[in-house]
Amino acid sequence: MTTKILIVRTSSLGDLVHMLPAISDIAAHVPQAQIDWIVEEAFAEIPAWHPAVHEVIPVAHRRWRKQWWSARSRAERAELRANLKARQYDVVLDMQALMKSIWLVRQTKGLRHGLDIRSAREPLASFFYNVKHRVKFWQPAVTRQRELAAAAFGYTYQGEPDFGLQSFTRNTAIEPYAVIMPSASRDDKLWPASDWQAVFDSLEKHGLTLKLLSGNANETMRAQALASGRPLAEVLPRMSLTDTARVLASASIMVGLDSGLTHLSAGLGRPTIGIYKASTPVRTPLQGPGYTASLGERDRAPSAQTVLSAIEQALPRKNRESVF
Incomplete structure (x- = not known):
């Protein structure tokens, strides 16, 4: 049975690179995982590089912020809402834990996972998750992301990080x-x-x-x-x-x-x-x-x-x- 997963991590370039080993881990440990990923449009190439990513969903938050009430921005946000509303996920995993990612998480349908109040960079974000996970803050970003993914899906990862490149x-x-x-x-x-x-x-x-x-x-x-x-x-x-x-x-x-x-x-x-x-x-x-x-x-x-x-x-x- 396919497990439909939505990853929420929109930016930035280095942070997205740090995410890739966690995607490899999920693909290796979750049978028939179907992984979609929401990402800032300027970085949409990065998730697409990973062979385990099924679909990349681009957002333009950086561009929208500059002209939030323009007709184009409002139309694009409405299209995104409709797109997310039409999708049902088994797990929505927010790997950013910022209020700007919560804005996206709240538009999704699925069990929402993220960092707990002591682990999130913006603690307020933790109040919007159904399931919250404790991950030590002062450790390498690649390790933090691998640990969060492992906690969300209940596996133990091993070995050196595989970036899927x-x-x-x-x-x-x-x-x-x-x-x-x-x-x-x-x-x-x-x-x-x-x-x-x-x-x-x-x-x-x-x-x-x-x-x-x-x-x-x-x-x-x-x-x-x-x-x-x-x-x-x-x-x-x-x-x-x-x-x-x-x-x-x-x-x-x-x-x-x-x-x-x-x-x-x-x-x-x-x-x-x-x-x-x-x-x-x-x-x-x-x-x-x-x-x-x-x-x-x-x-x-x-x-x-x-x-x-x-x-x-x-x-x-x-x-x-x-x-x-």
Whole structure:
């Protein structure tokens, strides 16, 4: 008998990547699970990557907030309400536990599961669930999501997290380039240009070209300034998340600030070094099947030498030997 499941987790990029192992666990432990997932429209590609996700239901809350009472926004919200009202789920699992996710949960039909008052980031959200689960707060996000899913469906998960990204990694050749993510959603996460130049020097000595990512005009300008005067460096045009994942999947290494794309690289199993400056890696460390290093701490950015040492550990031996 099919178990119809609705996952509610709308954003952001890194948080959605952290969700993927929990989806793999549900698929492995719940017989005939049919998993739908509500997600912000800008990130709708991410759930679709996972082979266990049956249907992606996009919402546009970020866009609606800017023009809440416009005719288009009202019509789209009405269409979403009708869509959710027409569906009956066995389990509705809110894996965000914010009031913005509760707005969606309340429109669904099914037994509603979520975090209890001591576990939720916004405790008020817990009052809207039929079944509430206790999950320790100060542990990695991937672990929290796996534990919540396991509690909701009554199983015990085992093994390393499976991000379900085999469609990108299967039969994928690794190319001699490094992906760099020098930008983040907040300026207080930025790392000094001189430190980036030391990293670029090291990677180029290892025989790697550099591919810099950016998400908007300001980030593109920053990346271009960092790459200036380096013929082996290029700033990639803005791409879809799927095309970006393909670039990451073939990289020899990825070095980036604490951003969603850095976490995606780790989930893809590529050697990934994350630079933390405005947040702690205790709750959101890089996790994946390959080498990862989550360096720095809130208000204590890692030194260039610390990152260079991690690069030496991450790169294959043949690349390290090529320096000498």
